[in-house]
Amino acid sequence: MSTLDALVAVITAGVHDIQAAAAARGASYPGTDAPPSAAGDALQADLAARAAPVVAAAWQLVATLQHPQSYLLDLSFLAHLSSCLAVAEAAYVPDVLREAGEKGLHVREIAAVRNVDAGKLERILRYLASRHVFEEVSPEVFRNNRVSVALCTDKPVEEMVKSPIDRWDGTNGVAALVSLNGADNQRGAAWLAEHLLDPATGHSQEPNEAAWQRAMRTRLTTFEWMEQPAHALHLRKFGNAMRATTSADERAAATRGFAWGALPAGARVVDVGGGVGNLTMALAREHPHLRYVVQDRHAVAQEAEQLWQARMPGFVENGTVTLQGHDFFAEQPVKDADVFVVRYVTHNWADKYATQILARLRAAAQPRTKLVVIDVVADYMSRDGGAAADIPGAAKPQAPAPLLPYPDSATSWTYGMDICMMTLTNCQERTLGHFVELLKGAGWKLDRVCRFESPLPQQLICSPL
Numbered sequence: 411m412s413t414l415d416a417l418v419a420v421i422t423a424g425v426h427d428i429q430a431a432a433a434a435r436g437a438s439y440p441g442t443d444a445p446p447s448a449a450g451d452a453l454q455a456d457l458a459a460r461a462a463p464v465v466a467a468a469w470q471l472v473a474t475l476q477h478p479q480s481y482l483l484d485l486s487f488l489a490h491l492s493s494c495l496a497v498a499e500a501a502y503v504p505d506v507l508r509e510a511g512e513k514g515l516h517v518r519e520i521a522a523v524r525n526v527d528a529g530k531l532e533r534i535l536r537y538l539a540s541r542h543v544f545e546e547v548s549p550e551v552f553r554n555n556r557v558s559v560a561l562c563t564d565k566p567v568e569e570m571v572k573s574p575i576d577r578w579d580g581t582n583g584v585a586a587l588v589s590l591n592g593a594d595n596q597r598g599a600a601w602l603a604e605h606l607l608d609p610a611t612g613h614s615q616e617p618n619e620a621a622w623q624r625a626m627r628t629r630l631t632t633f634e635w636m637e638q639p640a641h642a643l644h645l646r647k648f649g650n651a652m653r654a655t656t657s658a659d660e661r662a663a664a665t666r667g668f669a670w671g672a673l674p675a676g677a678r679v680v681d682v683g684g685g686v687g688n689l690t691m692a693l694a695r696e697h698p699h700l701r702y703v704v705q706d707r708h709a710v711a712q713e714a715e716q717l718w719q720a721r722m723p724g725f726v727e728n729g730t731v732t733l734q735g736h737d738f739f740a741e742q743p744v745k746d747a748d749v750f751v752v753r754y755v756t757h758n759w760a761d762k763y764a765t766q767i768l769a770r771l772r773a774a775a776q777p778r779t780k781l782v783v784i785d786v787v788a789d790y791m792s793r794d795g796g797a798a799a800d801i802p803g804a805a806k807p808q809a810p811a812p813l814l815p816y817p818d819s820a821t822s823w824t825y826g827m828d829i830c831m832m833t834l835t836n837c838q839e840r841t842l843g844h845f846v847e848l849l850k851g852a853g854w855k856l857d858r859v860c861r862f863e864s865p866l867p868q869q870l871i872c873s874p875l
């Protein structure tokens with residue numbers, strides 16, 4: 411069978427499978443022109459794993475059908491697609507069109523809301539419509555489709571105009587994350603080649619010497635930069651955007667993977683770099699027989715107190731949860747932990763720093779202490795999984811050729827996020843082989859991997875070496 415035939419076969423069989431699964435629930439799979447509905451969203455989320463090979467095959471079909479030059483040039487323009495999404499978000503286009511309804515709105519009126527040049531916005535929206543975000547219903551008249559609706563904050567536009575900084579509060583964080591990627595995080599991207607080829611900067615592992623700092627002409631880390639009063643909007647955007655990356659993980663991490671429920675009553679779990687304790691909230695709700703310590707920077711731990719009072723009253727007061735200001739580069743104060751958990755912490759730090767964080771935990775560990783690293787694992791694109799593939803739980807089913815071995819990771823944001831991390835702070839997502847080495851260097855042995863569907867993070871269960 412030719413590659414083209416094989417790809418078309420994957421797509422045809424996959425689409426039939428998805429349609430049958432939808433029909434079994436009395437629904438049909440929504441197109442981009444279908445009206446937005448919570449049921450349609452839930453259906454797509456539930457069938458995402460079945461859709462992944464179809465999506466991967468469709469990408470591969472494009473790469474196969476297009477002349478290599480066309481394909482490459484198309485890819486090289488994609489940064490502009492990201493920045494166009496950020497413009498649409500900043501001009502409130504999704505919510506303006508939500509209020510305009512089915513008939514849509516002329517671009518002159520859309521542009522007037524935020525005083526954007528109508529001719530420029532028209533071209534931006536047309537580019538997005540060519541990639542199925544918005545629809546041009548008649549010349550220069552645009553309306554939302556099912557994809558662009560997902561960028562809505564659902565707040566009255568009048569309110570958004572009055573108070574731009576508040577627009578992402580209470581949302582699912584998607585608009586904030588799209589804006590963060592398309593406007594803020596991208597700034598270093600154009601400098602990446604020059605930065606990496608420069609011997610003075612290309613090998614740096616410092617969080618304040620990445621391409622982003624070159625572009626912004628600063629020696630501040632992105633976090634320090636955002637904390638400056640002049641960048642309050644960015645800080646607020648960042649906080650809201652993080653919700654879009656973590657909200658799906660919490661319940662999964664509390665109910666699957668590491669056997670939290672099997673720990674004895676009173677066992678102590680330390681959520682290191684736990685932020686305001688989102689993961690611990692889910693753990694404490696499911697496993698109230700355990701005792702938890704959430705550690706983060708002092709300012710974050712203080713912020714967490716109010717949040718716990720509002721969302722989980724009683725848990726701090728009755729001693730189930732302790733909120734503790736602690737610098738994870740300093741000596742770990744909890745010496746009797748049953749579990750140290752670090753979620754989305756290692757990906758924030760280059761090896762040099764991630765090793766220090768993990769070594770601090772190793773120095774405080776008892777022989778029984780487990781380390782649970784919850785983070786993105788970047789699959790190799792090869793069929794050979796490397797030596798780490800033999801670790802219990804590490805093996806992952808592979809799609810048959812000509813598809814890439816792991817269609818779910820090939821079509822998720824794992825690799826984009828990895829380069830985003832490189833560009834912003836010289837940090838990264840890691841392959842399993844890389845994790846094994848990192849852990850070993852800090853005195854930990856990777857015992858077992860608990861797999862979750864991409865883009866949920868994976869759980870690495872480790873013991874002291």
Ligand SMILES: C[S@@+](CC[C@H](N)C(=O)[O-])C[C@H]1O[C@@H](n2cnc3c(N)ncnc32)[C@H](O)[C@@H]1O
Pocket residue numbers: 656682683684685686688689705706707710736737738739752753754755758
């Ligand atoms: C990506 S967030 C992950 C938060 C949390 N683990 C979660 O999954 O929601 C990384 C966390 O590391 C914290 N952090 C950064 N530097 C730290 C340090 N030196 N000591 C303790 N926490 C730190 C940040 O404040 C932030 O809350």
